[in-house]
Amino acid sequence: MRPVPPLVLASRSPRRRELLRRVGLTFRTASVSVDENLRPRESGRAAARRLARAKALAAAARWPGCDVLAADTLVLVDGSVLGKPAGREEARRMLRALSGRWHRVVTGVTLLTAEGHLHEGLACSRVRFARLTRAEIDGYTATAEPYDKAGAYAIQGAAAWFVAEVRGSVSNVIGLPLEVVRDLFRSARRPPPPFRSTSRR
Numbered sequence: 001m002r003p004v005p006p007l008v009l010a011s012r013s014p015r016r017r018e019l020l021r022r023v024g025l026t027f028r029t030a031s032v033s034v035d036e037n038l039r040p041r042e043s044g045r046a047a048a049r050r051l052a053r054a055k056a057l058a059a060a061a062r063w064p065g066c067d068v069l070a071a072d073t074l075v076l077v078d079g080s081v082l083g084k085p086a087g088r089e090e091a092r093r094m095l096r097a098l099s100g101r102w103h104r105v106v107t108g109v110t111l112l113t114a115e116g117h118l119h120e121g122l123a124c125s126r127v128r129f130a131r132l133t134r135a136e137i138d139g140y141t142a143t144a145e146p147y148d149k150a151g152a153y154a155i156q157g158a159a160a161w162f163v164a165e166v167r168g169s170v171s172n173v174i175g176l177p178l179e180v181v182r183d184l185f186r187s188a189r190r191p192p193p194p195f196r197s198t199s200r201r
Contacts, residue, residue, distance in 0.1 A: 005114035010059035010070035016176040024193035032058040044076040048108030056110040068112045075151030077103040091152040100131035111184040119184040123177035125168030
């Protein structure tokens with residue numbers, strides 16, 4: 001039986017690292033830089049897929065002989081794509097747009113194997129925010145939390161206060177849909193993680 005190639009996560013996101021560690025995967029991380037600007041008339045789903053693939057290809061060039069896992073998450077509301085806010089006022093605008101409404105979170109995921117095979121998937125979740133007060137928006141945007149998150153919020157952080165309902169994958173809303181990762185591993189004939197327990201119950 002051939003040894004399983006090392007796994008590289010093409011992301012410095014602490015949320016993605018934590019999700020993979022939670023299920024017991026061993027991996028190294030790689031920071032990659034790709035142009036994240038959307039193309040004219042490109043849908044959010046298409047952009048998430050394209051950017052995940054671009055990140056995987058960029059990391060694979062630096063880490064030959066490894067499996068590379070990459071993802072890109074976008075927030076969609078009213079036909080607009082919300083990426084990471086550039087500053088506080090943009091974060092405020094994003095949160096006002098999400099206040100009291102449903103929005104979609106899409107994540108494209110790519111597993112590029114050491115043999116050069118691409119396995120790709122996409123997750124889409126729906127999230128409904130409570131109606132946010134000005135004080136809540138001002139207070140939240142005064143923290144560091146919104147500024148490296150698509151849509152200017154982290155569901156696993158203080159913004160859990162804002163969330164009224166989630167339909168679909170919660171790990172997708174955090175930034176890495178584990179059910180998609182599982183399916184890509186199976187498609188690539190990679191073994192499951194060792195399932196190290198992290199529970200303290």
